[in-house]
Amino acid sequence: MYYLMDLPKIRSVVSDPSQPDGDRLVLLRVSDKADIPQEAQQFLEKEAKAVVDYKIDLDYDYWTAVLEDCLHVFLPEELREGAPVGFAMTGHIAHVNLNAEYLPYKHIIGQLILDKNKRVKTVVNKLDSIDTKFRFFKMELIAGEPNYVVEHHEADCRFTFDFTEVYWNSRLHTEHERLVQMFKPEEVVADVFAGVGPFAVPAAKKGCAVLGNDLNPNSAKYLAKNVKDNRVTDLVRVSCEDGRDFIRTCVSRVYDDPFPAYTGPKPSRMQEEKERKRLQKLAAEGHPIPPPNAAESTGPRRQRISHFVMNLPDSALTFLDAFRGILVDNERDLSGIYKEMPMVHCHCFTRELDPAKAEQDIRQVRIFVPQTAY
Ligand SMILES: C[S@@+](CC[C@H](N)C(=O)[O-])C[C@H]1O[C@@H](n2cnc3c(N)ncnc32)[C@H](O)[C@@H]1O
Incomplete structure (x- = not known):
């Protein structure tokens, strides 16, 4: 043997x-x-x-998914150890982050990733620079189609966006999930730096009313598309403003133009289809069609924001002063409905690992309003 x-x-x-x-x-x-x-x-x-x-003949096709083996054939000996065998996926795009010594081989590496992975249609190398204002990655095509509009799935939602124009990071999915789990379905959430909607859309899917804002017009455009594609247009209001202006005005906006009351979980596409067929059958048999569910008009309309989400870790802390005075709008005092203050989820960076030291480090950056959470 x-x-x-x-x-x-x-x-x-x-x-x-x-x-x-x-x-x-x-x-x-x-x-x-x-x-x-x-x-x-x-x-x-x-x-x-x-x-x-x-x-x-053990040819190129034989080595189906064994990227490492193939790379070893193409790379010089001194570069074999530590070769870039891993890549991240966003929709149909595989992205790598190549160190300088591998750049001369970038097209071979890209082609190997493309050939060995059926889902991959485009391979890009992320460049070190990031758009300073809108935080999206700059990238170069190293193999495949120059098509950067992806369809990506997260938290049972479908997101479409142009990966070269907007911010997206698949590794944040646990943070998206963590916050969305904290929101109650009947609450109102204001997402100050919403991107293409990874907090806003799943929150709306569970019933929350959402104000989703982003200053990047492309993010706001794709956010609106994602809201529509995930059938939550009645629950998400999209805006494209500077975060500071958004914070200053959103409390009065929701007060003056409240969201409809929470009416329970949204039916799934399948449930809707089943109901449509049931009504069709009733009509075909000559039975009267019952009026649509009247649950929409019951319960109080939603006027009070319960959560602010501020995922712009580089500078979100510097926006916090915009919260001062937002409950007083000209001569109106809106604090009556804010007996319980909104929770502000403000993301930021710190190098400290110990929580006490991290808090001290973060507090040095700014003086906070009292309700801030990190
Ligand atoms: C780190 S991304 C987070 C996006 C999204 N929340 C997510 O988790 O993927 C920050 C977002 O803030 C937006 N942004 C940057 N500056 C802004 C500003 N002054 N006002 C509003 N949005 C801004 C960027 O366009 C980007 O989409």
């Missing part, structure tokens, strides 16, 4: 190609007859009809 050919996806017993209905060949792990160890030779002399040569 020890001397048998043992390669993934290659059988060790095959038909003899020169006489397919005749003898079977047992493949050995040697490239030359002379390499057959003595012990095996003795066995073959006794048991085998003959020892013949058999050629196997």
Whole structure:
């Protein structure tokens, strides 16, 4: 057994190609007859009809998903260790972050990723620079189609966006999930730096009313599309303003133009389709069609913001002073409905790992309004 050919996806017993209905060949792990160890030779002399040569082509296609193996063939020896075998996926785009020494091989690396992964249609190398204002990554195409509009799925929602124009980071999905879990379905959420909607859309899907804002017109455009595609247009209001202006005005906006009351979880597409068919059948049989569910008009309309989300870690802290005085709008005092203050989820960076030291470090950056959470 020890001397048998043992390669993934290659059988060790095959038909003899020169006489397919005749003898079977047992493949050995040697490239030359002379390499057959003595012990095996003795066995073959006794048991085998003959020892013949058999050629196997392990070509490029054989190495299906084994990127590392393929890279080792193409890269010079000194670059093999630590070769960039990992990549992240956003929709159909695979993205890598190549160190300078691998840049001369970027197109080979890109082509290998493309060839070995069916879902990948485009491969980009993320450049070190990031758009300072809107935080999206600059990137260069290294293989595949120059198509950057992706459809990405997160939290049972469908997101479409141009990866070269807006911010998206798939690794934030646990943070998106963590916050959305904290929101109650009947609450109002104001997302100051909403991007294309990874907090706003899933929050609305669970019933929350949402103000989703982003200063990047492309983010606001795709946010509006994602709201529509996920069928939450009645629950999300999209705006494209500077975060500071948004914070200053959103409390009075929701007060003056409240969201409808929470009416329970949204039916799924399947449930809607089932209901449509039921009504169709009733009509076909000549029965009267019942009026649509009247739950919409019951319960108080939603006028009070419960959560602010501020995911712009680089500078969100510097927007906090905009909260001062937002409950007093000209001569109106809106604090009556804000007995319980909104929670402000403000993201920021710190190098400190110890929570106490981290808090101290963060507090040094700014003086906060009292309701701020980190
Ligand atoms: C780090 S991204 C977060 C996006 C989204 N919340 C997410 O989790 O993927 C920050 C967003 O803030 C937007 N932004 C940057 N400056 C802004 C400002 N002054 N006012 C409003 N939005 C801003 C950017 O366009 C970007 O979409």
